[in-house]
Each structure stands twice: as structure tokens, then as C-alpha cells.
Amino acid sequence: MQGSDSAVERVSKYLEVVKKDNPNINAVIDIDETGVLDAAAEVDKQADAGSLSGMVFTIKSNINVHGLRATCASETLKNYTAGYDAAVIRRLRDAGALILGTANMDEFASGSSGETSCFGPTKNPAVLDRIPGGSSSGSAASVAAGFCDASLGSDTGGSIRNPASHCGVSAIKPTYGHVSRYGLIDLAMSLDQIGPIARDTKTLANILDVIAGQDSKDATSIKKGDVNYSKNLNADISGLTVGVAQEFQELTDPKILDMINSKIELLEELGAEIKSVKLPHMAEALPTYYLTVFVEFFSATRKFDGRRYGKRIEEVCGREVLRRIEIGRYISQKEFSGRYYKKALQFRSLIKKELLNALNDVDVIAGPTVPKLPHRLGENIDDPLTMYAYDVLTVPANLAGIPAGVTPAGKVGGVPVGLQIQGKPLGEQAILNAMHAIETAQEAGR
Amino acid sequence: MAQSDDVKLEAEKVLAELSAALGEVDLEETYYVVSEINVTEPDGAPRTDNDFIKSLRKNAPHMDDAGSFIMEIGKWVK
Numbered sequence: 001m002q003g004s005d006s007a008v009e010r011v012s013k014y015l016e017v018v019k020k021d022n023p024n025i026n027a028v029i030d031i032d033e034t035g036v037l038d039a040a041a042e043v044d045k046q047a048d049a050g051s052l053s054g055m056v057f058t059i060k061s062n063i064n065v066h067g068l069r070a071t072c073a074s075e076t077l078k079n080y081t082a083g084y085d086a087a088v089i090r091r092l093r094d095a096g097a098l099i100l101g102t103a104n105m106d107e108f109a110s111g112s113s114g115e116t117s118c119f120g121p122t123k124n125p126a127v128l129d130r131i132p133g134g135s136s137s138g139s140a141a142s143v144a145a146g147f148c149d150a151s152l153g154s155d156t157g158g159s160i161r162n163p164a165s166h167c168g169v170s171a172i173k174p175t176y177g178h179v180s181r182y183g184l185i186d187l188a189m190s191l192d193q194i195g196p197i198a199r200d201t202k203t204l205a206n207i208l209d210v211i212a213g214q215d216s217k218d219a220t221s222i223k224k225g226d227v228n229y230s231k232n233l234n235a236d237i238s239g240l241t242v243g244v245a246q247e248f249q250e251l252t253d254p255k256i257l258d259m260i261n262s263k264i265e266l267l268e269e270l271g272a273e274i275k276s277v278k279l280p281h282m283a284e285a286l287p288t289y290y291l292t293v294f295v296e297f298f299s300a301t302r303k304f305d306g307r308r309y310g311k312r313i314e315e316v317c318g319r320e321v322l323r324r325i326e327i328g329r330y331i332s333q334k335e336f337s338g339r340y341y342k343k344a345l346q347f348r349s350l351i352k353k354e355l356l357n358a359l360n361d362v363d364v365i366a367g368p369t370v371p372k373l374p375h376r377l378g379e380n381i382d383d384p385l386t387m388y389a390y391d392v393l394t395v396p397a398n399l400a401g402i403p404a405g406v407t408p409a410g411k412v413g414g415v416p417v418g419l420q421i422q423g424k425p426l427g428e429q430a431i432l433n434a435m436h437a438i439e440t441a442q443e444a445g446r
Numbered sequence: 447m448a449q450s451d452d453v454k455l456e457a458e459k460v461l462a463e464l465s466a467a468l469g470e471v472d473l474e475e476t477y478y479v480v481s482e483i484n485v486t487e488p489d490g491a492p493r494t495d496n497d498f499i500k501s502l503r504k505n506a507p508h509m510d511d512a513g514s515f516i517m518e519i520g521k522w523v524k
Contacts, residue, residue, distance in 0.1 A: 067501075083501030190477060216487040287464040294461075307517055309505035319453060326457040340461070343468055345475030352476055384460055399476075 007040035007054035011098060014056050018100070018147045026122045027132075027141035029061050030068055031101040039098050050096030051230075052210055055203075057092060058103040058142040058151045063194065064183040065089050065099055072185055073117035074107045075316035080309050086183020087218065088152060088194050088211045095210045100148050104138030109154060109187040110297070110320050111135050112162050112390040113375070118318070121377055126168045126416050130374040133163030133390075135187075139197050140167040150198040150207055156187045157289050158369075158394025160195045161406045165369035165418030168408045170435060171197040172204050175425050176401035177222035179208075180215035188296035191289075191398040201407065201436040205229035208428060224426050234433050235440040238271030242434070243362035247282040251392055252368045255412045260368045263409045263419045263438060266446060267366065270437050277358040277365060282396060284347050289395035290388060291331070291344035298328020323384060352400040359402070359423070363430045368393055369406050369420040373413070393420065403428045407435040408442075 003010070015033060022028050036056070043049040059065050062072045064082035066089070071077045085093065092099070106116045114122040114137025124132040125145035132141045136153025140163030143151050153160040155173040164171035173195045184194055196207040209230050214223045244264060249257055268274050301321075306312035314325060331340045358365060370390055381387050397404040402425055406418040419438065423431040503509060508516035 080505050081501060083498045083505070284468055287467040290460075290464050291468075306507060308502075308515060309507070311507075314450075322450065322453045323457050323460065326454050327461050330457065330461065340465055342475060343465070343471075345477060346471050346473045347468055348476040349473040350471050353473075384456065385463060 007043040007098065008037060010054055011036050011040040011056055011100065014100060014148055017145070021145055022147065024123065025125055025141055025145050026120055027104055027138040027145060027147060028058055028100075029071060029073070029102045029104050029119055029138065032068055032099060035067065036098050036100045043096050043098065046096075050094060051206060052092060053096030055097045055150060056100050056148045057097055058101055058139060058148045059089065059099055060105050060136050060139050060151070060153045061102040062105060062109055062154060062185040063089065063152060064185075065102065068102055070102070070185060071118075072108045073105045073119055074313075074318070074321065075118050075311060076304050076313045077310045078118065084183065087180035087215045089183065091211050103136070103142050103151055103153075106135035106137060107318050108297070108301075108321050109135040109156060109159055110324055112158065112387060113381075114138070114141070114163065115377070116318050116320050123377065124167055124374060126166075127374075127414060129376050130415060131166065131377055133166035133370070133374055135159040136163050136197065140164050140169055140171070143167070143169045143197050143199060150196055150203055152194055153197055154184055154187070154192055154194050155398065156191045156293065157391045157398050160197060161369050161394050161404060161418070161420060162390060164197050164406045165420070166374045166416060168411075168416030168418075169197055169199055170201055170204055170405070170407050170439070171195060172208065172405040172428065172431065173397065173403060174208065174212060174428060175222070175403045176398070177220050178212050178224065178403070178426065178428070180213075180218040180221045182215055182217035186296070186300040188293045189300065190296060191292065193398070201432055201439055202230065202233060204405070205233050205432050229429055229432055232429055233436050235437045236271070237267065237434055237437045240272040240364070240430065240434060241362040242267050242272045242274050243277035243358055243365040244274060245277050245279045245282070245358070245365060245367060247279045248367040248393055252371045253373065256368055256371070256373065256417050259410050259412055259417050260419055264366050266438060266441055267434065270441060272434070275362050277362060279354050279358055279396070281347070281350055281354055285351050285396045285399060286388060286392050288344045288347040288351060289391065289399060291340050292348065294324055294328040295331050295335075295341045296328075297324050298332055301325055320384070348399050351396055355396055355400040355402060355422075363423065363427070364434055365422045366434070367420055369418040370394070373415050397422050401425060403431055405431040405435050407438050409438075
């Protein structure tokens with residue numbers, strides 16, 4: 001059980017905050033008041049309801065939660081109600097977790113600002129006039145605003161890490177395949193990964209213990225014995241080797257970089273060994289990522305033809321989604337020449353090889369999460385390439401399938417900035433330990 | 447509704463800029479990071495979940511009295 005209050009008391013307190021503040025923040029799309037209170041009452045009846053007993057969640061609106069709408073924040077699926085639970089939801093429920101409602105997001109996870117939702121933009125609870133980041137905008141904002149204990153988001157090119165950094169909360173994108181994607185509505189199936197967002201690393205570790213593991217319903221899920229990240233969480237990082245890549249630093253706003261470098265120095269003071277690593281092709285990661293996403297997204301959206309559910313996507317979607325569909329359609333028609341998608345997949349091999357080679361010499365790579373501070377809400381960013389550039393530091397982890405976490409590093413001009421820690425495939429424990437060490441030191445005033 | 451022609455022009459520009467940023471590299475393609483360890487569900491008798499069927503039907507835009515989907519030929523092929 002989370003704290004001394006009963007589950008019903010905890011849920012009631014969160015519902016009060018959501019009702020008061022959500023009309024302003026717009027982080028939650030649907031609140032399941034009756035469902036969550038009934039589930040909380042059931043949890044209170046059991047002596048041991050599971051390791052997440054009474055923990056209150058919001059769920060990104062592209063993950064199927066039985067009985068709630070899975071809208072992808074799009075007119076296309078605005079009236080689509082999930083007929084089943086995604087694998088992660090079933091695991092959460094079995095562990096005693098409580099689902100308060102669904103979280104706002106960029107339409108079909110196509111954005112990094114939280115502004116493209118058909119339900120309107122989400123505000124950043126840490127700095128109300130700024131974007132919260134995206135695409136898991138409502139997930140990060142609902143945690144930052146105190147609407148819930150934790151949230152599940154999805155990360156295709158940084159969609160969990162980017163909003164966590166901007167909103168000043170913690171998050172982890174697990175290794176590709178470590179968490180089942182069954183029940184997640186695709187953006188790009190070879191890159192998507194579900195992961196948790198919370199206010200501290202211990203909660204992330206607890207959630208990951210529950211949601212990680214092979215699932216026969218997801219053919220790309222991988223086996224990794226019994227995981228126990230929470231039991232093995234350790235703030236003692238003596239001997240941990242931390243790589244720093246100049247290529248990530250060169251792309252970043254100097255003010256953000258100063259903050260990030262102070263936390264890398266803190267890791268060194270805490271006993272880690274800092275090493276320089278070389279990643280010469282990171283500039284190619286962004287075009288590689290987007291060319292891959294366009295094609296896979298186009299393919300994923302062909303089922304939204306308005307026949308079995310929803311509306312035909314091209315007739316009702318927003319500008320960014322339509323742009324991605326058009327590019328994906330064009331590439332798919334021209335792909336016989338191998339000019340775009342095949343080339344992107346070749347560069348993906350190169351980027352993956354480079355990152356895995358760098359991780360042979362170190363345990364984790366630390367650096368910034370987003371290269372610039374979040375822009376002001378409503379500030380018009382006309383150029384899509386400018387928007388895409390928000391993702392330059394986060395897409396390499398998705399291309400290589402490696403895990404990456406974000407922990408708050410501090411504030412620049414009052415705006416939160418997150419430290420990104422990337423690790424080896426299935427190296428979540430080293431990432432969580434480094435995040436926990438930073439968090440513990442900061443709590444102690446360092 | 448988004449402005450389709452504008453978006454097509456923008457799409458061409460974005461594609462040209464992104465593809466120009468990639469040079470040549472002679473490597474095998476990476477499709478899935480874990481493609482060598484796929485798993486599948488064990489074979490078994492098909493299951494009928496009436497609750498699921500009922501909720502699925504609720505999402506359909508058009509159904510007839512017999513409970514069948516009414517399929518309209520897409521406007522884009524007319």
C-alpha cells in the first residue's frame with residue numbers, strides 16, 4: 001500500500017486535485033471516477049493486493065484500457081472505446097494499481113510539444129506558459145501536477161523523455177522489447193516502447209518490475225529472467241563508468257549544457273568514472289529516424305479507413321499527422337529504388353553499431369535530453385524541421401533499441417531540465433542506479 | 447480539416463531535406479532490434495469472447511440488423 005491512507009482515500013484526494021486543476025492544465029482526457037473508486041475499494045479489502053497496491057495512474061490515450069476511450073488525441077478515434085486491456089494494463093491491474101483516467105498527448109504521438117491534440121494543448125505544470133513537451137504530454141504533466149502517482153507513456157523518438165525533462169519529473173524508456181507493446185496503438189512499430197513516468201526513481205523501478213517481461217502476444221518482446229529493479233536499486237555508484245559524448249553536447253543550448261555538466265561532475269564526485277566516447281554519426285540520427293517513422297506510420301494508419309471503427313484518418317486528422325502520412329505514402333510508392341527507407345535502415349545499422357560500441361567501454365552515457373528549452377505555448381513554429389530538432393538527442397536510443405532514463409537536473413531560468421542516461425541493452429539497472437544516486441545527492445542538498 | 451495541397455508541398459520539402467542529409471553507407475539494414483528472437487503465441491483452439499465482440503461492434507460506424515459491418519467503398523477508390 002502507498003502510504004498510510006486507504007486506496008479510496010488516496011484516489012479521492014487525487015480526484016479532487018484533478019477536478020480543480022485539470023481544466024487549466026488539460027493533462028487528462030477522460031476521468032474514470034466510478035471505475036477507479038470501485039477498484040480502490042477492492043484493493044482496500046485485500047491484505048496484499050500486489051506490489052503496486054493503491055498506486056494511482058494515468059495512461060496515455062494510445063494504450064488500450066478496457067472500457068475507456070483510446071483516442072490517440074485524434075478526431076479519427078475520438079469515439080473509439082477499447083474492448084480489451086493492453087498487456088501493460090493487465091499487469092498493472094494484477095499488481096493492484098488503479099487507473100484514474102487517460103492522458104492527453106500529441107495526435108497519434110506525432111509531435112514533441114503537446115500542442116497537436118484534438119482536445120487542445122496541455123500546459124506545463126512547472127511553467128504554465130510553456131509547452132510540456134511531447135508526445136506523452138498529458139502523462140508527464142499529470143505526474144508533475146500531482147494528479148496521480150505515475151503514468152504510462154510511449155516513446156518512439158523521445159516521447160517519454162522529452163516531456164519528463166520539460167516538466168521536471170523522472171522517466172525511463174526501457175530496452176526495445178522489454179515491455180510488451182500489445183494494446184499500444186502504433187506510431188512506428190520498430191521503434192515504439194511503453195515506459196513509466198513518476199516523481200522518483202524508486203517508483204519507476206517498482207513499475208518496471210511489474211510491466212517488464214516477455215509476452216506471447218507481442219512477437220518482439222524479449223525474455224530476461226526475473227527482474228527486480230526495485231530490490232537492486234542502489235545509490236552507491238562507485239566504479240560505474242559514465243560516457244560523455246561531445247557530439248551530444250555540441251547540439252545543446254549552452255545554458256542547458258552548464259546544468260547537465262554540473263550533474264555529470266556530481267556523478268564523478270559520487271564515485272563514477274567519467275570517460276569520453278565518440279559517436280561521429282549522431283547528426284544522421286534525426287533524418288534516419290524520421291524517414292523510418294514516416295514509412296512505418298503510413299503503414300500503421302492504413303487500418304484507419306473509417307470502416308470498422310473511427311473515421312477515415314486523412315479526412316479528419318491534423319496537419320502534422322497528414323504531413324507524415326503524405327511523406328510515408330510517397331516513400332512507399334518510390335521505395336523500389338531503395339532511396340529513402342532502405343537507406344534509413346542502413347544508417348540505423350550504423351548508428352546502432354556506434355552506440356553499442358561506445359557502450360562496450362562504459363556502463364552508461366550521460367548527457368542532455370532536449371537541446372533547447374521548451375517554447376511558449378502558442379508560439380508558432382511553422383517549420384516542421386525546427387520542431388523535429390527537439391528530438392535530436394533522444395532518437396539515437398530508439399534507433400539502437402537501448403534503454404534511456406531521465407532525471408531532473410535543475411532549472412534554467414525557472415524551466416526544468418532533465419539529465420538523460422542511456423545504457424546497454426537490458427541495462428536498466430545501471431541507469432536507474434545512476435538516476436537514484438543523482439536524486440539522493442540532490443535531496444541531500446548537493 | 448488540414449489543407450491537403452499545402453501539406454503535400456511541405457511534405458516534399460521535408461523529404462528532400464531529410465534525405466539529402468544522409469550520404470551513402472554500405473551496411474545491412476536493421477529492421478527490428480530483436481528480430482532474431484521473435485516469440486509467438488502457442489497454438490490452441492480459437493476463443494470466443496462475447497464481451498469483446500460486443501464492445502468491438504459498438505465502435506463500428508455502420509452495422510446492419512444482423513450485426514454485420516456495412517462496408518462502404520472508400521471515396522479514394524471511387
